[in-house]
Each structure stands twice: as structure tokens, then as C-alpha cells.
Amino acid sequence: MTPNTVVAGSAGALAAPDRPLLAAVGADLRIPVVSGGDVGYVNLDHAASSPALTLVADHLATVLPYYASVHRGAGYTSSVTSGLYEQARMGVSRFAGARETDTVVFTRNTTDALNLLAHCLPRGARVVSLETEHHANLLPWAMCDHRLVRAAPTWAQTLRLLERELTSAPVHLLAITGASNVTGEVVPVAEVVRLAHEHGARVVVDGAQVVPHRRFSLASSGVDYVAFSGHKLYAPYGAGALVGPRDWLDAATPYLRGGGAVREVGIEHTSWAAAPERHEAGTPNVLGVAALARACEVLGELDPEHWARHEQALRVRLEDGLRTIPGVRTLSIWPDLQDAVGIVPFVVDGFDSGLAAAYLAAECGIGVRSGRFCAHPLLERLGAPPSGALRASFGVPSTLADIDRLLDALNGLVTHGPKWTYETVSGRWTPVPDPRPVPQWAGRATAVSPCEADRTGGKN
Incomplete structure (x- = not known):
């Protein structure tokens, strides 16, 4: 067995993946939030760029x-x-x-x-x-x-x-x-x-x-x-x-x-x-x-069945949870296609997608993608609002705890709204003020690419 690989011992265990299939760099990363202190980072933006595997x-x-x-x-x-x-x-x-x-x-x-x-x-x-x-x-x-x-x-x-x-x-x-x-x-x-x-x-x-x-x-x-x-x-x-x-x-x-x-x-x-x-x-x-x-x-080297079950359990948990949150709807292209990988797009009624993503990041320590995902014709066809949608994406390092953190945060957004103040700065929703420190070796981003300014959600 490959080192750092976690394979559940039974089909029942595979249906509840509370551990990652493979370890990734940054899995124990803690990041600051605007309210003070830090939290464990939840990376649900794998479709844009996935973390490096430890191996x-x-x-x-x-x-x-x-x-x-x-x-x-x-x-x-x-x-x-x-x-x-x-x-x-x-x-x-x-x-x-x-x-x-x-x-x-x-x-x-x-x-x-x-x-x-x-x-x-x-x-x-x-x-x-x-x-x-x-x-x-x-x-x-x-x-x-x-x-x-x-x-x-x-x-x-x-x-x-x-x-x-x-x-x-x-x-x-x-x-x-x-x-x-x-x-x-x-x-x-x-x-x-x-x-x-x-x-x-x-x-x-x-x-x-x-x-x-x-x-x-x-x-x-x-x-x-x-x-x-x-x-x-x-x-x-x-x-x-x-x-x-x-x-x-x-x-x-x-x-x-x-x-x-x-x-x-x-x-x-x-x-x-x-x-x-x-x-x-x-x-x-x-x-x-x-x-x-x-x-x-x-x-x-992964067992294809273990791989698929792990991801499917995460997707089912997320889709089922989203259906319970008022004003949240998921997007799909073809209802007659049943197979899907770990990517789930959704819209939160009454909230600009960029604002919702900023709230998740700044107040909850969760990374998702917002915008039109460099697929403008498709988002228009799906009837997404002008700000686009939110997209949660996950993979082999992800766990049910990651999904639950997102669902809890979205429930908080819909129920109480953001606790912080946000404004658009250089085309991006930003907490104002933003007290979160950044590492000295990484200057704070103050500008966005034309793609992001157009709210495409980057190149992915």
C-alpha cells in the first residue's frame, strides 16, 4: 500500500469518508479570520487548482x-x-x-x-x-x-x-x-x-x-x-x-x-x-x-471503487445539505446524466456570488470559487445571475468534515447574513477593514485579472 494512503476497511466505512484518501500539503493549515484568531482552512476549490499531494x-x-x-x-x-x-x-x-x-x-x-x-x-x-x-x-x-x-x-x-x-x-x-x-x-x-x-x-x-x-x-x-x-x-x-x-x-x-x-x-x-x-x-x-x-x-495506485465511493459520499452529503438551506439551488446541465465528479455549483438567492465567497473566506476560513468559471455561454444557459454562481469542489484529500463546515457556514449566511462589512475593491468583494495578516513573503493582492474583474471566477 502506498504510504499516506488511507483505505477504509469495509464498504460501510467507505460510505462515510471522515478521513482523506491521500494526504495533501496544507491539510493542517490554519488561517486568520476577520473576527480574530485563526481556524483550520477548508479547501473546496480543487477544480481551480488542487493542493500538492504529500507524496x-x-x-x-x-x-x-x-x-x-x-x-x-x-x-x-x-x-x-x-x-x-x-x-x-x-x-x-x-x-x-x-x-x-x-x-x-x-x-x-x-x-x-x-x-x-x-x-x-x-x-x-x-x-x-x-x-x-x-x-x-x-x-x-x-x-x-x-x-x-x-x-x-x-x-x-x-x-x-x-x-x-x-x-x-x-x-x-x-x-x-x-x-x-x-x-x-x-x-x-x-x-x-x-x-x-x-x-x-x-x-x-x-x-x-x-x-x-x-x-x-x-x-x-x-x-x-x-x-x-x-x-x-x-x-x-x-x-x-x-x-x-x-x-x-x-x-x-x-x-x-x-x-x-x-x-x-x-x-x-x-x-x-x-x-x-x-x-x-x-x-x-x-x-x-x-x-x-x-x-x-x-x-x-488507488482502488477505483474506493476512489469513486469516497467522492460520491462527499457529493451526496453536499447536495443533500444544500437542499435543506432556504434560497439555495444547485445547477446542472443535463438531468439525464447521473454521473458527476466532485464539483457542485449553486446559487444563494439574494447574495452576490462574490460577496458570498468573500464571507465564506473571511469569516469562516472556507475557500470556494465564485463567478462564471470561464464558461460564460454555459452559465448564461443555466440561468445564473449576472454575478455567476458559487462552486464547491473537492477530491482525494477532502472529508465529510469539510462539507459540513461549508453547510454550517451557508446556513449562517442565509439566517443571519455576513457579520462583517464588505465592499468591492478592484472588482473583488473584500472585507473592510481587513485585519487578517498575510505572510511577509506574500504581498496582499490588490488587483485582479480582466478575467476575474469580469467575474468569471478566474481561469477555471
Whole structure:
């Protein structure tokens, strides 16, 4: 058994996960609240960025002394680091269930991976996706002939609309999420793959939200490409991956041009390397890649049933509890889809989502996400208010106690309202005054990105 892994001894115990499946860095973190003192932090924002697993952080501490440039140095540490890098590629390939004809290209994150694939599409490629996608799986396809299919009230109806689009003209690629970053609903990928392949289209799955919650396999699912991020996979060190067939990757011009992507450079001609090196110019994020591979290894050792039961118990506890709070309603896309990962969006009537999130953070020590989650068309379709919604998301380090803290805090908000005063500062709801100290090494954030100022809830 993997160290720091907690596996319950019976099905009954699994139905009440009062302990984490895997230990994470920061699990014992205490943070200040505006009323004074401190409380244990409850992290329910995993869908944005998950904490590092303890085993991942330990692995980095082990390999860090050997860090050196990969594939170029003659020194011992360079040799060790080069081996670590390619071993990580093999580990990620195994985790993704890659086929012999697939390759792994390391990227910064899911957004980077999907932009890489868009760059590598054949000239004149036609791409189809749903309006329910994260912006990372919408915006990159603008450079192609991109057709956006509106989601119908049910998944069965939506699948028929997809089929109609696939039959109207040749499609090169169907781009779809594995699990919604807004609602957590898991798309029946097998149905999508069957439909797409029948019409000669390849399928890329935005795996950012499904891979951290479900065992995924390219070979078993028939999916052609999958993209995912380390920062959502308990390895927040700046690496992601695109995994899939190499033919489009080998035929495209390099995503980045520079050292490492070439075989030979001359005055009048450059010979480019094949994928994956073709698209990995420059010194790579070796430590991020090592962390990603270690997270893949650790998650790959979890019993899939234990994993699913743990998360399902948390989701049921949260959804059941939310239904008991007056004025709180949850959001979903398709009522005929039953499977969902650890992401639950909801609206609290009478409270701006940003204000509610600020209250949870400042008065209760709970981190959730608010806004439109970089899925503007979807939030509009779901009828969310202009401020968007709240989103609680959890994973292998989460427990029932985390869920109960959130439910208690929401009951307090609805019953009594915030006890502190809040104002919008640089587009963000902020306690005023805010007496909470911050570590000396981390200046207090005073500005937000345009995405957050637009109340998207960040990039996730």
C-alpha cells in the first residue's frame, strides 16, 4: 500500500469518508479570520487548482538536488535529470492509457495543450464543440472552421444535435470535456467517440476535470487525444500534457521554435525533430513534469471503487445539505446524466456570488470559487445571475468534515447574513477593514485579472 494512503476497511466505512484518501500539503493549515484568531482552512476549490499531494512534494524534495539541464549536459546530474524526464513521459503515458502509436508532449497546462493541438490541425480543419465547454476548449479553435453546438435540455437531445453537425459536412475533430468544470457532470465519452468515429472525426477530451477524479484510458475509451494539467492533478508545479497520435503533431510546424526542437540548423535550412521534441523547445519544466508523473503514479495506485465511493459520499452529503438551506439551488446541465465528479455549483438567492465567497473566506476560513468559471455561454444557459454562481469542489484529500463546515457556514449566511462589512475593491468583494495578516513573503493582492474583474471566477 502506498504510504499516506488511507483505505477504509469495509464498504460501510467507505460510505462515510471522515478521513482523506491521500494526504495533501496544507491539510493542517490554519488561517486568520476577520473576527480574530485563526481556524483550520477548508479547501473546496480543487477544480481551480488542487493542493500538492504529500507524496508528490516528498518526491520533488528527493529529486531537487539532482536538478540539471536535460538532454544536453555531460555531467552526472544532467544524466540523472534526463532519465527522470523521459521516465516521467513513460509514467504519464501509462496513466493516460496511451497506445503504442501515441506520444506525450509536455505543456504548461490544459489550455496550452489544447492550443498546441489547434496549432497542429491540418489546414482547413473543421472542429465541432459544445457551448458547455471551458473557454480553453472553445477559444483555441477560432483559428479553424469552428462550429459550436448549443446544448439541448437533455444529453440525449444534445447527442442528436452533435450527430446532425457531424453529418452536415466533414469534421476533423470533435472537442469535448470529460467532466464539466462548472457542474462536474461526466460526459458519456464512449457515445461521443462512437458517433465521431462513425463520421470520420477524431475526438479530443479536455481532461482537466475528469482525470483528477476518474481512471481514464485512451486505449479503452477510444478517445484520440486527452489534455490535462498537473495543477488540477495534485501536482501544482506548472506542467501539463497532451497525449495522442503523433501524425498531426509530426506534420505541423513546431509550436515553439528553439533549441531541443531541431535535428540540424543551417543557414538556409532547419531540420525539425519529430514529436514530442518537435513541440518542446527550450529547457523544459523538469520538476513540474516529475511532479506530474509522480501524481499520476500515486493516483494510478488507488482502488477505483474506493476512489469513486469516497467522492460520491462527499457529493451526496453536499447536495443533500444544500437542499435543506432556504434560497439555495444547485445547477446542472443535463438531468439525464447521473454521473458527476466532485464539483457542485449553486446559487444563494439574494447574495452576490462574490460577496458570498468573500464571507465564506473571511469569516469562516472556507475557500470556494465564485463567478462564471470561464464558461460564460454555459452559465448564461443555466440561468445564473449576472454575478455567476458559487462552486464547491473537492477530491482525494477532502472529508465529510469539510462539507459540513461549508453547510454550517451557508446556513449562517442565509439566517443571519455576513457579520462583517464588505465592499468591492478592484472588482473583488473584500472585507473592510481587513485585519487578517498575510505572510511577509506574500504581498496582499490588490488587483485582479480582466478575467476575474469580469467575474468569471478566474481561469477555471
